Amino acid sequence: xxxxxxxxxxxxxxxxxxxxxxxxxxxxxxxxxxxxxxxxxxxxxxxxxxxxxxxxxxxxxxxxxxxxxxxxxxxxxxxxxxxxxxxxxxxxxxxxxxxxxxxxxxxxxxxxxxxxxxxxxxxxxxxxxxxxxxxxxxxxxxxxxxxxxxxxxxxxxxxxxxxxxxxxxxxxxxxxxxxxxxxxxxxxxxxxxxxxxxxxxxxxxxxxxxxxxxxxxxxxxxxxxxxxxxxxxxxxxxxxxxxxxxxxxxxxxxxxxxxxxxxxxxxxxxxxxxxxxxxxxxxxxxxxxxxxxxxxxxxxxxxxxxxxxxxxxxxxxxxxxxxxxxxxxxxxxxxxxxxxxxxx
Amino acid sequence: xxxxxxxxxxxxxxxxxxxxxxxxxxxxxxxxxxxxxxxxxxxxxxxxxxxxxxxxxxxxxxxxxxxxxxxxxxxxxxxxxxxxxxxxxxxxxxxxxxxxxxxxxxxxxxxxxxxxxxxxxxxxxxxxxxxxxxxxxxxxxxxxxxxxxxxxxxxxxxxxxxxxxxxxxxxxxxxxxxxxxxxxxxxxxxxxxxxxxxxxxxxxxxxxxxxxxxxxxxxxxxxxxxxxxxxxxxxxxxxxxxxxxxxxxxxxxxxxxxxxxxxxxxxxxxxxxxxxxxxxxxxxxxxxxxxxxxxxxxxxxxxxxxxxxxxxxxxxxxxxxxxxxxxxxxxxxxxxxxxxxxxxxxxxxxxxxxxxxxxxxxxxxxxxxxxxxxxxxxxxxxxxxxxxxxxxxxxxxxxxxxxxxxxxxxxxxxxxxxxxxxxxxxxxxxxxxxxxxxxxxxxxxxxxxxxxxxxxxxxxxxxxxxxxxxxxxxxxxxxxxxxxxxxxxxxxxxxxxxxxxxxxxxxxxxxxxxxxxxxxxxxxxxxxxxx
Numbered sequence: 001x002x003x004x005x006x007x008x009x010x011x012x013x014x015x016x017x018x019x020x021x022x023x024x025x026x027x028x029x030x031x032x033x034x035x036x037x038x039x040x041x042x043x044x045x046x047x048x049x050x051x052x053x054x055x056x057x058x059x060x061x062x063x064x065x066x067x068x069x070x071x072x073x074x075x076x077x078x079x080x081x082x083x084x085x086x087x088x089x090x091x092x093x094x095x096x097x098x099x100x101x102x103x104x105x106x107x108x109x110x111x112x113x114x115x116x117x118x119x120x121x122x123x124x125x126x127x128x129x130x131x132x133x134x135x136x137x138x139x140x141x142x143x144x145x146x147x148x149x150x151x152x153x154x155x156x157x158x159x160x161x162x163x164x165x166x167x168x169x170x171x172x173x174x175x176x177x178x179x180x181x182x183x184x185x186x187x188x189x190x191x192x193x194x195x196x197x198x199x200x201x202x203x204x205x206x207x208x209x210x211x212x213x214x215x216x217x218x219x220x221x222x223x224x225x226x227x228x229x230x231x232x233x234x235x236x237x238x239x240x241x242x243x244x245x246x247x248x249x250x251x252x253x254x255x256x257x258x259x260x261x262x263x264x265x266x267x268x269x270x271x272x273x274x275x276x277x278x279x280x281x282x283x284x285x286x287x288x289x290x291x292x293x294x295x296x297x298x299x300x301x302x303x304x305x306x307x308x309x310x311x312x313x314x315x316x317x318x319x320x321x322x323x324x325x326x327x328x329x330x331x332x333x334x335x336x337x338x339x340x341x342x343x344x
Numbered sequence: 345x346x347x348x349x350x351x352x353x354x355x356x357x358x359x360x361x362x363x364x365x366x367x368x369x370x371x372x373x374x375x376x377x378x379x380x381x382x383x384x385x386x387x388x389x390x391x392x393x394x395x396x397x398x399x400x401x402x403x404x405x406x407x408x409x410x411x412x413x414x415x416x417x418x419x420x421x422x423x424x425x426x427x428x429x430x431x432x433x434x435x436x437x438x439x440x441x442x443x444x445x446x447x448x449x450x451x452x453x454x455x456x457x458x459x460x461x462x463x464x465x466x467x468x469x470x471x472x473x474x475x476x477x478x479x480x481x482x483x484x485x486x487x488x489x490x491x492x493x494x495x496x497x498x499x500x501x502x503x504x505x506x507x508x509x510x511x512x513x514x515x516x517x518x519x520x521x522x523x524x525x526x527x528x529x530x531x532x533x534x535x536x537x538x539x540x541x542x543x544x545x546x547x548x549x550x551x552x553x554x555x556x557x558x559x560x561x562x563x564x565x566x567x568x569x570x571x572x573x574x575x576x577x578x579x580x581x582x583x584x585x586x587x588x589x590x591x592x593x594x595x596x597x598x599x600x601x602x603x604x605x606x607x608x609x610x611x612x613x614x615x616x617x618x619x620x621x622x623x624x625x626x627x628x629x630x631x632x633x634x635x636x637x638x639x640x641x642x643x644x645x646x647x648x649x650x651x652x653x654x655x656x657x658x659x660x661x662x663x664x665x666x667x668x669x670x671x672x673x674x675x676x677x678x679x680x681x682x683x684x685x686x687x688x689x690x691x692x693x694x695x696x697x698x699x700x701x702x703x704x705x706x707x708x709x710x711x712x713x714x715x716x717x718x719x720x721x722x723x724x725x726x727x728x729x730x731x732x733x734x735x736x737x738x739x740x741x742x743x744x745x746x747x748x749x750x751x752x753x754x755x756x757x758x759x760x761x762x763x764x765x766x767x768x769x770x771x772x773x774x775x776x777x778x779x780x781x782x783x784x785x786x787x788x789x790x791x792x793x794x795x796x797x798x799x800x801x802x803x804x805x806x807x808x809x810x811x812x813x814x815x816x817x818x819x820x821x822x823x824x825x826x827x828x829x830x831x832x833x834x835x836x837x838x839x840x841x842x843x844x845x846x847x848x849x850x851x852x853x854x855x856x857x858x859x860x861x862x863x864x865x866x867x868x869x870x871x872x873x874x875x
Contacts, residue, residue, distance in 0.1 A: 195741045196742070210718065
């Protein structure tokens with residue numbers, strides 16, 4: 001593959017942004033890229049990025065599948081809040097918060113509630129035919145209220161070693177949160193690319209009516225992706241609440257739906273639906289997490305954080321856009337040596 | 345390639361008074377394209393093609409699918425950049441950066457698929473971008489009045505305030521033409537304008553076209569219907585595989601020769617087709633594969649009875665909107681019936697979804713290839729195995745090797761070009777997309793094949809191949825329902841013909857040597873009263 005083809009690759013500019021952010025952070029704070037081993041665990045900037053990006057990656061993976069069907073799910077942040085609220089309330093109410101069985105049971109309950117939200121979203125979109133943005137807006141706004149009801153308006157805190165492991169634990173030297181995200185990524189990849197689910201999702205996203213006439217269960221597939229999306233958001237909610245060992249219904253996963261949509265778009269999946277790329281979403285999630293981290297390291301004033309984030313995202317999206325790509329290519333061609341005129 | 349003696353060499357100077365353009369002999373061409381070459385990555389879509397359009401003529405652009413007709417039009421209107429060659433408009437060399445510039449120079453295009461806004465009013469569609477303004481704001485009443493005048497000029501008496509989607513496709517097509525004429529176009533390009541129109545509507549369109557010709561507009565007409573081309577055009581330019589075959593006077597070029605030039609091979613295929621004896625009902629199974637008893641759907645189609653036997657082709661004849669498609673959709677479960685009964689192999693069955701029909705080995709190929717057939721962004725391979733895959737469910741992915749085998753078999757059997765399973769289906773020509781769709785359905789090994797306009801908008805060669813395929817499939821015992829706006833085609837292929845009118849099945853004819861298109865037309869005209 002020549003350089004031009006590499007530069008034209010969908011993920012070229014997101015990767016360049018990622019490398020630039022890492023290099024800038026390392027220049028500012030040389031210890032940033034160092035990875036050290038302490039107590040058999042890996043520590044350092046890159047490990048931190050992996051750990052922190054797990055939440056966004058989980059949400060963005062579900063979002064990728066939803067977007068591929070021409071949909072969108074705004075309720076993911078609220079689902080995170082509900083998941084944390086349900087799990088922590090149940091743990092807090094149990095006589096033995098530190099027992100593994102308590103934690104697993106609480107997580108199962110939370111997952112069941114999240115799945116119910118996903119089923120509801122999917123029902124509104126696939127069966128009732130409400131536009132996805134409106135259908136999921138319901139839980140985006142109502143979901144946090146439900147989470148508040150569950151926690152009784154309090155920020156529920158617990159002490160539970162097994163639950164704490166989700167966000168802060170290490171296994172084989174790596175953060176458990178990153179391993180969970182990697183596992184889910186692997187499962188999603190297998191689920192979509194080793195079965196026919198991926199191509200059927202794409203087919204429904206590209207042309208729903210043609211897919212239905214081709215015998216594809218379009219309705220079931222659309223329904224399924226909303227359930228998957230809610231399940232992944234639920235796992236992200238576990239990590240988030242485990243991180244602070246508290247269920248903060250107001251702030252858990254606040255605005256994460258926007259970051260997740262951005263990660264998907266940066267990864268090259270079109271909001272118009274159809275072809276999707278899980279690897280692209282992985283890169284997109286890493287870019288956004290690194291961006292958030294490097295803002296702190298680069299010492300950018302707190303007031304300017306959103307602006308800086310917006311600038312980087314705009315730059316990446318512009319460089320990826322077909323129009324800009326085309327312009328750059330034709331400029332390169334114009335600079336190339338003029339071919340010798342062949343006499344007629 | 346040898347140029348036939350009737351071809352006018354492209355570089356021959358334009359002789360005043362030469363006999364081939366009685367209407368335009370003393371005028372300069374309004375558009376002269378010379379040596380046009382357009383290259384896409386890996387393909388030369390056009391190679392040194394010439395085209396001349398004179399004021400006050402209807403010029404047909406002829407060629408098979410993939411011959412380069414659309415590309416040539418897009419090169420003229422600035423959609424594609426030209427790699428070599430010149431475009432002279434009114435004696436000045438021009439390069440258009442886009443359709444808007446071309447339109448400003450008086451070249452308007454009406455595309456095959458109506459490119460209008462369904463949910464806007466007729467007036468807004470006609471005047472889009474040319475609204476009457478007062479003090480910088482749109483004057484809607486004035487706009488409607490202006491639209492009405494433009495519509496009147498084309499003898500279109502419809503309410504400009506009505507929503508476009510409330511009109512038939514034919515009227516929408518005329519609205520599109522009206523829109524093109526708002527800018528006082530001197531060149532009007534009509535790309536397959538008649539492909540979804542019935543006979544009367546075509547006549548109405550042609551009346552408009554003749555009127556415009558009389559006013560000195562140069563009309564470039566692209567169509568697959570030879571009859572229409574001969575009915576309306578003065579001259580024609582024939583393309584094949586992206587190269588120019590020649591420029592001819594329509595009256596000088598017999599149909600057979602034209603077809604020969606278009607397909608560039610002997611007329612064997614065609615002759616075989618013409619000579620093939622009419623297929624008369626013969627060995628059909630004892631039990632109908634499907635049997636509709638008073639099957640109907642409110643607002644869609646009146647209750648009808650229909651039997652389709654294995655090994656039999658049942659043609660559905662009728663005008664556009666007569667309920668042919670609606671009937672087929674009920675048999676496929678694409679729409680649910682609300683009255684009557686459907687029996688598959690004698691068993692009462694309710695088809696609630698296409699998938700249920702698929703499970704009963706019933707498949708339906710829609711008339712709208714683009715919106716209800718092909719999944720544009722997926723590859724040929726993915727499109728072909730989609731039906732099989734849908735039937736198996738998402739969990740049991742078709743193994744790569746099996747998929748490759750199936751795809752290779754049908755790409756070869758149906759002659760899909762390019763023969764590349766990884767090509768993006770949306771980039772294929774219409775005929776090849778149709779073949780991909782057919783391949784998708786044949787791969788599921790159906791017992792009943794519902795074909796809705798499988799030959800519309802595709803070239804003669806592909807058409808002949810599809811017709812032959814249908815005959816073969818029936819011989820092998822498949823039950824086929826064949827829908828086409830071309831009565832000749834229905835008569836040629838069907839054993840039995842169900843005649844439709846006004847969303848009702850009005851009668852049935854057993855095909856035979858003595859049955860002609862006139863019989864069918866009579867039946868349609870009489871509304872089945874005496875049948």
